[in-house]
Amino acid sequence: MTESDKSPDVAQLPALTDVSRALLRRALRGEEIKEDEPGFDNLRRLGVLVREPYRAGIYVMAERQDIEDRLRDAAVHQISTGAAFMAGIGELLTDLDRERERTALGRQRSACLSYFIDGIDGVHQAMSALVYASKSEIAAVQPGRRKRSLLNKSIPRDVDLVNRGVKLRTIYQRVNLPIPHVRRYVAAVAAGGGEFRVTDAPLEKMIMIDRTHIFVPDAVGGRDHTAGAWHIRDPAAVLYLARLFDLEWLRATPWEAASGPWETPDGACQAAWAEAKTTARQRFILRGICNGQSYEQIGRQLGIKVRTVSSEMADARAKVDVETNEALAYWFATSPDRALTD
Structure with missing residues (x-):
């Protein structure tokens, strides 16, 4: 001992x-x-x-x-x-x-059921202790493309979690399917029992631990996602968000069922990608616009700035030879590009 x-x-x-x-x-x-x-x-x-x-x-x-x-x-x-x-x-x-x-990282009061944690480092500190002590389940909604450095660091921790019996479920957006480092992470964690699903729908980031703690971006002060996150512990709010996650999970497609085209691409798929006028990121933005999302919402999901979203749309308009986003959205809705499963 x-x-x-x-x-x-x-x-x-x-x-x-x-x-x-x-x-x-x-x-x-x-x-x-x-x-x-x-x-x-x-x-x-x-x-x-x-x-x-x-x-x-x-x-x-x-x-x-x-x-x-x-x-x-x-x-x-x-x-x-x-x-x-x-x-x-x-x-x-x-x-x-x-x-x-008395410390900059500790803002929680014992009576608070929800509180804002300043800074990404503070959020990671709070989540790490809870994840390490997790006993039953970790569920995550992860919009946008996943970063290589973050996933590579997460592999040992998440493999250990599933190996000791913690149920791990994650919903990604379909744009992650062909990305090599995302596929490596999914393969490593799924081998131990982790579950992954994908969706084309817009998502809001959420991390849920043991159906007791939930971390979400700021929706009160309008702060950027890099400013920190809310730690929610109110039982009613946690239960409601947990049910929303379960509904989103049912609507999403299992990773293994959605990943076929990149495992065994056929000639038709390859030809369609080769002839596409838009990039995968531009198609993601256009799907968001067709769903009524703003540049700010789409940028938050992709982890990019609003001006980058605007620049991508300007490039797409030039490729298609139209002058407005309305015309671009109409073209996209009726074009072969929309059918590509990014």
């Missing part, structure tokens, strides 16, 4: 030392932490820090409930000497709440 596997010693009060408090603040700021640093053993004994799976030396604070459960289990197990230990738990948790509130 390693030191990190041992239960806390109830003979010692569950409290932060001054040294461990300083180390905790560094961890909350996202700084690299070494296990031989003073104060680390105190935090490890209390179960306060959790190693982030795919960033060496980075630790995040465990969920408050997980800390409390671990400490209370240890106290019950050693009840004969645990009276002082039990008395100190409430004070420790209050202390931890106070430290979380």
